[in-house]
Amino acid sequence: MGNIVWPLNLGLGSLLLFLFPDGKLPSRRWRFVFWLDVVAVTVSSLSALAHPGPLEHVNGQGLVPNPLGIPGAGPLLDAVNNLAQSLFAWLALVAVISVIVRYRRAAGTQRQQIKWFAFGATLLVVFILGGIALAQAVTPSGQDSSNSFIANLGFLLGFVMLPLGAGIGVLRYRLYDIDLIINRTLVYGSLTLILAAVYFGGVVGAQAVVQALTGQTKPQPALIVASTLLIAALFTPLRRRVQRLIDRRFFRAKYDAVHTLEQFAVTLRGELNLAELNAHLVGVVEETMQPAQVSLWLRPLSAGKDANRGRRV
Helix, strand or coil: CHHHHHHHHHHHHHHHHHHCCCCCCCCHHHHHHHHHHHHHHHHHHHHHHCCCCEEEECCCCCEEECCCCCCCCHHHHHHHHHHHHHHHHHHHHHHHHHHHHHHHHCCCHHHHHHHHHHHHHHHHHHHHHHHHHHHHHHCCCCCCCCCCHHHHHHHHHHHHHHHHHHHHHHHCCCHHHHHHHHHHHHHHHHHHHHHHHHHHHHHHHHHHHHHHHHCCCCCCHHHHHHHHHHHHHHHHHHHHHHHHHHHHHHCHHHHHHHHHHHHHHHHHHHCCCHHHHHHHHHHHHHHHHCCCCCCCEECCCCCCCCCCCCEEC
16 A cells, blocks of 8 residues: 555645646646546556565565565556656646646635645645755764654655645635735745844854954854844844835735825825825725725715715716
8 A cells, every 4th residue: 555655645636736726627628637647646556556576674574575466567567657657747747837827817715725725835845855954964974864753754744734725725714814924934034044144154254254363263152142133133124124025026016005005195295186186096096905996985064055965086
């Protein structure tokens, strides 16, 4: 059964890409590709299940022959499996393209669902690669780090992220928080990397200068304290700059809306023509909120015959 775990994991993941979030394909044109992916996954799993020969070590007992293997079919199954895996690699890429196509066509709720799914997939990659890198860093040279606790923990946490993101998208629990989460992730992730580079660069660079001038090779506590104070001083202004950069680059609508409102506030202080102000206000609302329709109702100041009629612009 272990032979078919990875084909099924990757295969079902690619099928999920085609069907998320509503269980339907992006359009009828994707049917052929979807069923071709199903065939490739099925063939790859069955060929791995029926491959003859010894399996891996089981409980330290040595090699165990595959009880489901078909004698003499090894070369044929190898060729079929290689063909299915090559086909699946291209189909997995097509599945990713289908998500992009669906996202470009989607709006509202479905677009937010896809964002949650993509966020979970991104965390999957980050946790797996981070676990592997950390395991290699802490594992002594000459030892295998692929089966270490840290690497396995990275795989475990990574594969939890994908169904978690998909589950939030399907259940729609706090669905529209994803933009805020992505924004904060980009801001504080970038900020952490920049501050870490400044800290270690400052410590290492200052230590190199001190060593060149005095010949001392021991770390100087004063340099560490100075670098820490520098990080504390840089945190708030650097966070604001990174926030503006992220908003301008990835959240352009929010960035433009803020600037539009700021410009309207400046105009509001000096505009005296009520008709111009009405038109400007309606234009600002249309640009920032993008409603299906907008109307402005003004209550008249006089108590005459138009007191109860109002005015529409």
